Amino acid sequence: MVKLKGMTWSHPRGYDPMVACSAIWQEKTGVEIAWEKRSLQDFESFPVDELAAAYDLIVIDHPHVGQITRENCLLPLDNPEFGSELAEIAAGTVGRSYPSYNWQGRQWAFPIDAATQVQAYRPDRIGGPVTDLEEIVSLAASGKAILPMRPPHSLMTFYTLCAHLGFPCNVEGPELIGIADGAAVLDWMARLIGHMDASCDAMDPIAVLDQMGEVDCRYHVSPFIYGYVSYSVAGFRPVRVAFADIPVIAGGAPDGSALGGTGIAVSAKTRAPDEAKAFARWIASGPVQAGPYAGSNGQPGHSDAWTSRDVNARTLDFYRSTRATLEGAFVRPRHDGYMAFQQRASELITSGLREGTRHTTLVDRLNQLFAASLQA
Numbered sequence: 206m207v208k209l210k211g212m213t214w215s216h217p218r219g220y221d222p223m224v225a226c227s228a229i230w231q232e233k234t235g236v237e238i239a240w241e242k243r244s245l246q247d248f249e250s251f252p253v254d255e256l257a258a259a260y261d262l263i264v265i266d267h268p269h270v271g272q273i274t275r276e277n278c279l280l281p282l283d284n285p286e287f288g289s290e291l292a293e294i295a296a297g298t299v300g301r302s303y304p305s306y307n308w309q310g311r312q313w314a315f316p317i318d319a320a321t322q323v324q325a326y327r328p329d330r331i332g333g334p335v336t337d338l339e340e341i342v343s344l345a346a347s348g349k350a351i352l353p354m355r356p357p358h359s360l361m362t363f364y365t366l367c368a369h370l371g372f373p374c375n376v377e378g379p380e381l382i383g384i385a386d387g388a389a390v391l392d393w394m395a396r397l398i399g400h401m402d403a404s405c406d407a408m409d410p411i412a413v414l415d416q417m418g419e420v421d422c423r424y425h426v427s428p429f430i431y432g433y434v435s436y437s438v439a440g441f442r443p444v445r446v447a448f449a450d451i452p453v454i455a456g457g458a459p460d461g462s463a464l465g466g467t468g469i470a471v472s473a474k475t476r477a478p479d480e481a482k483a484f485a486r487w488i489a490s491g492p493v494q495a496g497p498y499a500g501s502n503g504q505p506g507h508s509d510a511w512t513s514r515d516v517n518a519r520t521l522d523f524y525r526s527t528r529a530t531l532e533g534a535f536v537r538p539r540h541d542g543y544m545a546f547q548q549r550a551s552e553l554i555t556s557g558l559r560e561g562t563r564h565t566t567l568v569d570r571l572n573q574l575f576a577a578s579l580q581a
Contacts, residue, residue: 207236207480211262215242216411218318218435219264219467222503226488229497236480238262245409253470254278261475262484264467267305270313271541273470280471280478281311282485294489297507300531306468308539314468315489316506317498321462321534322365323527324449325436326426327417334426334449334526338393341428341452346400349425353413354398354406356551361463361537362429363554366390368461368535370454376538381575387568393454395558397428406555418442428452431465434504437521447521450530460533466506542581550574 211227213219220242227238241260243251256263257278265273273279283291294315295303302316324334330349335341344350352362367374372386381387398405405413410431416422418436420443429451436446450459469488471481487493491509499510510516511524538546550571557567 207477209236209238209261209475209477209481209484210259211238211240211264212256212260213240213242213264214467215244216433216435217441217502218433218504222498222501223264223488225501226493226497227484230484230487234480234483236477236484238484245411257472257474261472261477261481263470263472264317265314265470266465266467267314268537268539268543268547270306270308271539271543273313274308274311275541278473279313280473280475280482281313282315282471282482283312284482287486290486290490293491294486294507297491297494297509299506299508299511299528300534301464301536302466302468302506305464305466305536305539306470314470315485316466316468317489317494318467318504319506319511319531320431320433320465320504321527321531322361322429322451322465323432323462323530324426324428324451325414325417325430325432325446326449327422327424327444328447328521329444330425334447335428335452338428338452338454341426342396344426345397348400348423350397351401351405351408351413351416351424351427352397353408353410353427353430354555355409355412356555357547358409358431358551359394359554359558360547360551361431361465362394363387363390364463364535364537365429365451365461366393368463369451369457369459370461373461373535374537376536377540378579379576380572382568382572384565384568384572387571388564391554391558391564391567394554395564398558403559406559414446415442417446418444420444429462432504432523432527434520434523435502437523438502438519445521447526448523449526458533459530462530462534464531464534464536468506540579542578545581546574546578
């Protein structure tokens with residue numbers, strides 16, 4: 206019997222579908238996969254090369270691809286003999302999820318989870334999503350809006366607003382963004398968090414949504430937060446949270462949200478590469494994504510699930526209600542050296558906004574950090 210080890214992230218959305226699908230795979234093939242998990246914060250920052258030394262299958266975030274290519278710690282998955290299967294997965298991608306794992310002409314992971322910053326709200330409090338960001342500012346002033354600002358999420362909101370306003374951050378340099386454009390975005394962020402409790406600086410999306418899922422939570426809405434379908438399912442928390450497209454500025458389209466989600470990758474050190482790759486192709490396929498993956502607390506990356514009537518019916522139309530935002534999402538930088546920049550830039554934005562640092566100064570510092578990351 207072939208036995209593989211996998212690493213994913215510690216949330217029902219990240220862990221439960223891997224375990225459920227692996228049990229089905231074992232029945233089909235005899236290949237056993239034991240999954241372990243890490244915290245969300247660890248997942249976003251832990252070195253992939255260290256994980257590749259210990260696991261056969263790894264769930265990764267697409268900004269790692271530049272680093273993992275240099276380190277040669279993952280196997281490319283685009284074997285030509287499986288061209289039809291790869292074409293099906295690529296054709297079924299939601300937004301730019303599939304190409305986000307493509308780097309230097311090779312495919313390093315298959316999307317199994319599609320996400321981007323969307324809007325979360327309490328339908329029992331406000332009835333429907335907020336469409337205009339000015340209204341969010343008003344809700345924040347009355348203590349009813351919350352924004353996760355724990356790194357890297359402050360930077361993700363910066364990315365989202367930059368792209369939404371029509372000046373997306375540069376992914377290849379020489380600078381991240383123009384001083385005036387970046388300062389205008391920080392002006393918006395300052396307006397949003399100026400009346401929010403400083404506790405949000407230590408909150409990630411899970412912490413925010415856990416609070417919003419409580420009966421007596423004071424927050425009605427979070428305007429820019431990574432979607433977590435689990436919170437829309439009856440019984441996951443005391444109260445269901447609904448999700449929708451991001452609120453817009455001046456009537457624009459819900460474009461520019463910072464793409465997230467996860468992909469499944471195969472370690473270059475696995476002793477069973479064929480078996481590991483076969484599982485990766487299978488779990489990323491449309492029927493699995495719309496079936497056991499979505500049915501086991503997963504948030505699929507394949508459009509078969511996003512368009513499914515049954516999948517949407519049990520999630521307050523999570524997929525239909527956020528699809529436009531995901532289709533217009535922004536793919537952040539992915540070069541080797543980016544991950545360290547992401548952490549430092551997020552810390553700079555979070556602390557700078559709280560300390561009242563001049564916004565043009567903050568943007569200049571971000572540009573310096575970004576330029577240094579390109580030389581790493």
